[in-house]
Amino acid sequence: VSPDDFKILDDDHVYKMNSTIQRTISPSSYRQIYWSTVAESGLITQQVSLVILFIILFIHLDHDNLQPRTILIVNALIGISGLFLYRRHINLKLLQENIKTLLIFLLFGSMVSPVLFTLTKTISTDTIYAMSTLMMLTHLVFYDYGAETEMVQKALSFSIALFSSVCLASRLSTSFHTFCLVTSAVLVFALWPELRKYIKESSFYIFSLLTIVHIVGCVVLLFHLSMTHTIFYLLAILFLTFLCPLWLVALQKYKISISGAWEEAVVTEARKDKLD
DSSP: OOGGGGOOOOHHHHHHHHHHHHHTSOHHHHHHHHHHHHHHTHHHHHHHHHHHHHHHHHHHHHTTOSOHHHHHHHHHHHHHHHHHHTGGGOOHHHHHHHHHHHHHHHHHHHHHHHHHHTTTTTSOHHHHHHHHHHHHHHHHHHSOOSOOOTTOOHHHHHHHHHHHHHHHHTTSSSHHHHHHHHHHHHIIIIIHHHHHHHHHHHOHHHHHHHHHHHHHHHHHHHHTTOHHHHHHHHHHHHIIIIIHHHHHHHGGGGOOOOOOSSOOOOOOOOOHHHHO
């Protein structure tokens, strides 16, 4: 075998080969990739919107614009509806275990709510708000958006979101308000993502409609609180939904990795008896 057969491709050569491959892709293919990426970005849009909706819920509870009983009833209806949609994956034994877990959570949550209510009394409100904002941003960074990367930490993301919710709940007027917000946090950050994953696998069309519902809901509710925040939210959604996918597609020509329909060489250690 000639040594020329084992030449190493440097980055410049790989870049030139990849550029040649990229030039063979038609503009229509790029448009298809772009709009496919835009559709997939709906998961990011939904999660950002969920965090904002949860904060809006906290604001209304803090200002006594919503009654905790109403929130609990809505949470129960959403939970029952989700269970009905997810019924194909739940047998009788699993249903009994879920009901048992739910009852334990409700009992334990009602018992510790007075403790959570006074958890951060010695900490200033501004510090709590700043810390909760930072934790929610961290939750969004480490959330599982479907990409296989080491940055994804599902347990860490949920724990941070729940801790941020507890910190916010400790600023409400009564322990019942605290229990209501913590219950909503479990529904939003633990149960809803699993149901949303099932909906996405079942019907991407319904998943896309959910993205629109999230955006419209945030715009309507934010508009009653602040026009400035509504504009910032819309700009952020436009950036995440349209500009980031465009940026991602534009960066494809700078990739230095190439792939094709060939078998990769695997170096194995030769056995001594075969050499003899």
